[in-house]
Amino acid sequence: MRAPLIILILILLAVLALVGYNSGWFGTSATGPSPTTAGDILPGAPVGPGAEPDEPVGDGGLEQLPDEAQAQGPVDPVNTPDLPAAGTFGHFPAGELLPKSGSGYLDRTTWSPQLCFPFAEDAFANSQVYGAGGGMGPKDKPSQCDASNYSLPWRDNFCESRGHASPLCANGKGHQGQDIRPATCKKDKHWVVAAEDGIITDMGTYTVTLTGAAPPHRVYRYLHMRMNQLAVKDGATVKAGDKLGLASNDFGGTPTTIHMHFEIRSGVSGVSTDGKPVKLHTFLPPYQSLVAAYDRKRAGQACQ
Template identity: 45%
Template sequence: MSRRSVDYGLALLVAFVGGAVLVFWPHASDTPPPDTPAEQEAPAEEAEPSEEEAEPPVEPPEEPEPEGPVVDASGDPVSFMPPGDLTPGSGSGQTEQINYAPQMRFPLEAGQAYANSQVYGHGGYLGPGGGQCDAANYAYAWRDNFCETRSYSAPLCPSGTGHQGQDIRPATCQDAVHWAVAADDGVITSVGSYSVRLMSETGVRYTYLHLERDSLQVEPGDTVNKGERLGFVSNEFGGTPTTIHLHFEIKMALETPHGLQNVNVPPYVALVDSYQQLLSEGESDHG
């Protein structure tokens, strides 16, 4: 073989090896440079809490148990007829009533009483017969008798005249046993043979009729506190006995169709509210 043939063969071999190197050597961009940091590992997913570690489910709030009926001192549930709903045949009541004395205390000491008509109830001269101690007179529901047919001036009554207050029987049909008490802080302005008048610090006048004269604890000019005893409920009526009950009035300056007047206002709503408050708070907490 000639030298020229050998050189030519070597040249071909070198060219072949060089081409192979270019084909099989990895591309520069496929290899990270020596100082390039390795890719960071992805953070591991947080494990789901186990049943023991999971927070307990939030329990829905318990529904408050419905309150039972309001009961009086004897445990009987109380109830009330609507304002202005008078005994049938006894007149037209004032149905649009508000609480004219929201601060007042119930005017009887004990938390058991029955508001209803004396004249049109059992034992009354226009009643259905029977005696004043009939059980029907000492049972709920209460009944309004402001505006009941009378000849007394009553500008807030539909007829302009009528009964000027509310009749309230005490817990039992017993004379001179049950205390009437001050409905508000104030001054005693007058004491009659069977009446007491109390003027509050805000100018509201409360009238109590049919109190036993010998039991009265106050005199004109006395300052009294809410809940203070005034006298026993009786049947006194200026020498003419009536039924055993408290006649209770509220009088104040009020704007009427005829201008500003000092008038008797319906006491029924104030009595209902103060009675329920007395029963819910307890006698000792209510003055």
């Protein structure tokens, strides 16, 4: 059992190293030319409900605690000289997770360079499990409505310790997406919007999937909206910025905290160290794209 796992990990590391090198993960400022590399992104899977990969849903609520606690703290890139600039609002760099919440990564790729920020209003990216009121949150802050959850700076939580397959995270497992809280701690009030022009290709018990119309046909999955008050139906065509639904806490039978879990999937390709082509269609870190999108939103730029 162990040997295939080790080989898989080696292949993934090779892919990461190669894609990272090609796209400037390890030495590109976010303020420089976008490292997003069309050449590295393959066309996505065909559009349609049947094409939706049967992936484990990557979110966890209060009742779904991380099953892979890690002894090692997150990668701390604070002192590296090529960090992204702070931008126009307060946010920690991509990969700098809350202490002891998981392992970061060195990805500085803006995987969706024209992303439309997926909330109509202001919003706060941070961890809903490790933040105040979360299952692994600080004991002295038991309320999910704590001001710390509804203020800057933002925090990446893509590689937070979870048991879900997430190949770009250090141990191959992670959270698969980014948690974002709406403008206020009130559910069913704040609109979640389309990340780009596309089609609603799947609806689950508490998930809505949007597949981008244009190559590389990125797949965006939104979790925990108010599912019985959605603004769209399965199969609907949407434009970037169109309302999809209201941020809520739907999580099947058991509610989670009020937040929207946001994922980006697309194809990435590379070559292993022994020259073999490797292709993946998988979860990509959304944080850097969200930061850039939020900067555009704050600058008054409309989604296109």
